Amino acid sequence: MTDCIFCKIARHEVPSRIVFENERLLAFHDLFPAAPTHILLIPKSHYTTLNDVPASEAVVLGELMTTAAQIARDNGFADDGYRVVMNCNSDGGQSVYHIHLHLLAGRKLTWPPG
Ligand code: AMP
Secondary structure, eight states: OTTOHHHHHHTTSSOOOEEEEOSSEEEEEOSSOSSSEEEEEEESSOOSSGGGOOGGGTHHHHHHHHHHHHHHHHTTOTTTOOEEEOOOHHHHTOOSSSOOEEEEESSOOOSSOO
């Protein structure tokens, strides 16, 4: 996807504050944080929404989740806790159409979300 902002971030064509990177995924700080720590984890491959990830590629989702937990451990907030969220489509509040996992931490998060 040439005009997708997160694809551009994944290709390092748009700057981001990178937290973690490997061949398959990238984690970077959200530009408009909703919590003291707000990190986005994306696969480098483009999937528009969660609906577009076939079961045969579920490993992508697993790696996003396990990497979020590793980032939480590495940054010392795993024990205090955190939240991972993936918004899907308009009712879910998705605004960037390249799947991403929000990793939120650093304050007591309320439930249910708005
Ligand atoms: P969502 O609303 O679930 O699609 O989340 C998109 C998130 O991407 C929002 O929290 C935005 O603040 C964030 N965002 C949008 N553009 C950028 C960017 N260039 N760098 C970092 N975060 C971004």
